[in-house]
Amino acid sequence: MADLVLKSIRKDFGAFRAVEKIDLTFPHGKLTALLGPSGCGKTTLLRMIAGLEDPSRGQILLGDEDITARPAHQRKFGMVFQNFALFPHLRVAENIAYSLAIEGLAKPRRRARADELLDLVQLAGYGDRRIGELSGGQRQRVAIARALAQEPSVFLLDEPMSALDAKLREDMQVELRLLQQRVGITTIVVTHDQREAMTMADQIVVMSKGRAEQVGSPKQIYGKPANSFVASFIGKANFLAATAESGAYRLGDFMIEAPEARGFTSGSRVTLAVRPENVVIDSEGKHAGKANTLPAEITFIRDVGSTRDFYLTTPVGDFIVEYGAGESLPPLAVGDRLPIFLPPEHVHAFPRESTQTGAAA
Numbered sequence: 001m002a003d004l005v006l007k008s009i010r011k012d013f014g015a016f017r018a019v020e021k022i023d024l025t026f027p028h029g030k031l032t033a034l035l036g037p038s039g040c041g042k043t044t045l046l047r048m049i050a051g052l053e054d055p056s057r058g059q060i061l062l063g064d065e066d067i068t069a070r071p072a073h074q075r076k077f078g079m080v081f082q083n084f085a086l087f088p089h090l091r092v093a094e095n096i097a098y099s100l101a102i103e104g105l106a107k108p109r110r111r112a113r114a115d116e117l118l119d120l121v122q123l124a125g126y127g128d129r130r131i132g133e134l135s136g137g138q139r140q141r142v143a144i145a146r147a148l149a150q151e152p153s154v155f156l157l158d159e160p161m162s163a164l165d166a167k168l169r170e171d172m173q174v175e176l177r178l179l180q181q182r183v184g185i186t187t188i189v190v191t192h193d194q195r196e197a198m199t200m201a202d203q204i205v206v207m208s209k210g211r212a213e214q215v216g217s218p219k220q221i222y223g224k225p226a227n228s229f230v231a232s233f234i235g236k237a238n239f240l241a242a243t244a245e246s247g248a249y250r251l252g253d254f255m256i257e258a259p260e261a262r263g264f265t266s267g268s269r270v271t272l273a274v275r276p277e278n279v280v281i282d283s284e285g286k287h288a289g290k291a292n293t294l295p296a297e298i299t300f301i302r303d304v305g306s307t308r309d310f311y312l313t314t315p316v317g318d319f320i321v322e323y324g325a326g327e328s329l330p331p332l333a334v335g336d337r338l339p340i341f342l343p344p345e346h347v348h349a350f351p352r353e354s355t356q357t358g359a360a361a
């Protein structure tokens, strides 16, 4: 029942700092996703956890044990890489039991364990197949079974879905999550795909430029992004440049109220972010005359069946507003002028750095 803990971990490659000082806890039995754009340091962090890369600073603890200096093969963590790295000359069961053979386990027991794992990954009866006879999804399941053969305490996966096509990837995300919950193993998945992270993870670590920008549940990260990078990387948001003024935000001639505004001193430059599904098209004039309404004009409508996206211009910038197919709205057309309402509880504000503003990014 041991958590995996990183204490002030850092990695320099010469003069380049790939991972800034990071403190993180990977709770026992939970799935954590390391999520971020290419080059943000996810793989480097995972490789340090695996023991394939030495940290420049900091400690890695498994419960009370300091494992920072322990070589990879002594950590006995299960690992699945992007290309699955299966042995093509060995059959499926031999691939899965490979580490057990090295440990000296007798053949009948190896086979029994391989069959048990094939059952777990829903490939019962495939033990004697050749790797070349398997589909991409089946290979991935074999790689997962092989990584779990030694009953590792921690399971590490680096972009495990990247070799699979989009439909299969979605199915495998659900399958991997259900498997992880059944086995109850502490799992860390590296991904650049926010949907994948949201589908599978108990905890998401959003990374950028070697830093952990935010750590939280998918719900926390989506609903309460810590900064504009997280708001733009996870889901979509409309961004607006504003100035804090008397506990509200000023955008040109308009005032936007939000509970968070009270935290900024008047005159602070902020970036506001509002999710497209949180903006209300006030077709019935319910919010007329109130704060947080902006006059708008529809410039484009995208109806993809499950959702409708409305592109709008306003005096303070462009917006994208999303409605689900089941949400009622009167018929609307390009050129219609009607106000939009920004519910105060859905207006997030961040100190303005070099952030983007404009319609949903």
Ligand SMILES: Nc1ncnc2c1ncn2[C@@H]1O[C@H](COP(=O)(O)OP(=O)(O)OP(=O)(O)O)[C@@H](O)[C@H]1O
Residues within 6 Å of the ligand: 013, 016, 018, 036, 037, 038, 039, 040, 041, 042, 043, 044, 045, 192
């Ligand atoms: N061995 C190395 N020597 C020098 N620089 C490295 C080395 N390994 C990684 N880097 C650099 O460290 C940074 C982080 O790389 P890393 O592979 O961890 O990123 P990532 O987030 O996993 O990206 P991707 O999603 O593209 O795999 C990158 O700028 C990369 O070029």
